[in-house]
Amino acid sequence: MKRIGLLTSGGDSPGMNAAIRAVVRAATFNGLEVFGIERGYKGLIEGDIHPLGPRDVSGIINRGGTILHTARCKEFMEPEGRALAAANLEKHGIEGLVVIGGDGSYQGAAKLHAEFGIRCIGLPGTIDNDIGGTDYTIGFDTAINTAMEAIDRIRDTANSHDRIFFIEVMGRRSGYVAMISGIAGGAEDILLPEVETSVEMLIERLRTGQKRGKKSSIIIVAEGCEYGGAMVLAKRVSDQSEYKDNRVTVIGHLQRGGSPTAMDRVLASRMGVHAVEALIAGEAGKMVGVSGQQLQLRPLSDAWEQRTRFDMELLRVAHVLSV
Ligand code: ADP
Numbered sequence: 184m185k186r187i188g189l190l191t192s193g194g195d196s197p198g199m200n201a202a203i204r205a206v207v208r209a210a211t212f213n214g215l216e217v218f219g220i221e222r223g224y225k226g227l228i229e230g231d232i233h234p235l236g237p238r239d240v241s242g243i244i245n246r247g248g249t250i251l252h253t254a255r256c257k258e259f260m261e262p263e264g265r266a267l268a269a270a271n272l273e274k275h276g277i278e279g280l281v282v283i284g285g286d287g288s289y290q291g292a293a294k295l296h297a298e299f300g301i302r303c304i305g306l307p308g309t310i311d312n313d314i315g316g317t318d319y320t321i322g323f324d325t326a327i328n329t330a331m332e333a334i335d336r337i338r339d340t341a342n343s344h345d346r347i348f349f350i351e352v353m354g355r356r357s358g359y360v361a362m363i364s365g366i367a368g369g370a371e372d373i374l375l376p377e378v379e380t381s382v383e384m385l386i387e388r389l390r391t392g393q394k395r396g397k398k399s400s401i402i403i404v405a406e407g408c409e410y411g412g413a414m415v416l417a418k419r420v421s422d423q424s425e426y427k428d429n430r431v432t433v434i435g436h437l438q439r440g441g442s443p444t445a446m447d448r449v450l451a452s453r454m455g456v457h458a459v460e461a462l463i464a465g466e467a468g469k470m471v472g473v474s475g476q477q478l479q480l481r482p483l484s485d486a487w488e489q490r491t492r493f494d495m496e497l498l499r500v501a502h503v504l505s506v
């Protein structure tokens with residue numbers, strides 16, 4: 184193998200640049216050429232492909248976002264789009280492809296491999312931490328720290344005004360960001376897509392806390408919750424209880440940016456090197472995952488077939504500590 188391609192796809196995440204840097208540096212170290220593909224599968228179909236050398240990735244390990252940009256691409260969902268993509272890889276003599284993205288991007292990579300024999304390796308890049316086959320995804324640690332810092336700031340003003348705050352965090356259909364940032368932020372309650380909680384139950388818990396002397400409360404709401412977000416939930420609590428003076432903060436895309444934490448930089452660096460070494464070793468149709476401290480190669484399909492739920496012990500910890 185002499186030439187590999189590299190793209191970032193789907194929602195961006197802090198640490199993607201560290202992964203890009205690691206892939207380019209590891210490929211250079213092993214005598215391979217790297218081609219950067221702009222804007223994910225969209226750029227691959229359009230042939231927006233350019234060489235990437237070791238100096239092109241200087242000074243990016245600490246930058247959020249992705250220098251290759253990313254996009255969502257409907258055309259790639261169709262066989263015709265994927266055929267154009269494969270032809271562009273062929274035109275550039277690219278034999279292997281590293282795809283940095285979430286499970287949707289992996290489904291595309293798996294089809295490139297199955298339909299055209301393109302040797303793909305996936306790196307788990309998403310803040311949601313909702314990919315099977317790995318304990319952690321690149322960007323998750325940074326996102327939960329961003330959310331935790333926001334929760335700390337909100338707690339200051341909630342305490343000043345004896346208010347209830349509903350704070351909405353990202354995670355798509357996963358409650359992982361909400362669970363971890365909620366425990367780290369000392370939230371009184373955490374509402375998750377994975378756990379059914381009625382508005383009445385939430386109001387009861389607020390009353391119990393008040394009886395125990397709580398003057399203010401922080402409620403973390405995962406965006407994928409059944410209520411349709413923190414705004415809707417806050418209104419329902421206000422309409423259905425004496426808790427009228429509540430406020431809402433939606434952290435939103437702040438969780439997608441920022442300089443990656445050391446954990447994300449090191450995870451991305453390790454995974455990038457591992458991906459290149461896997462391609463050289465002849466691997467294909469796999470993802471790089473981490474289990475404990477160990478990196479491992481798993482079938483790409485594990486990403487959506489082995490989706491791990493977080494340990495519900497975390498929910499018990501959050502409940503106990505909110506007494
Ligand atoms: P993520 O990778 O973060 O889950 P998406 O689900 O938006 O992000 O997927 C990113 C891109 O991957 C899509 O825009 C599309 O081009 C490609 N993709 C996603 N799912 C599939 C699929 N089932 N088949 C082919 N391509 C897909």
Ligand code: F6P
Nearest residue numbers: 194309310311353354355406439
């Ligand atoms: O998948 C990452 C993510 O940030 C989700 O947590 C969120 O729901 C989604 O992307 C937002 O997508 P967009 O950036 O297209 O609005």
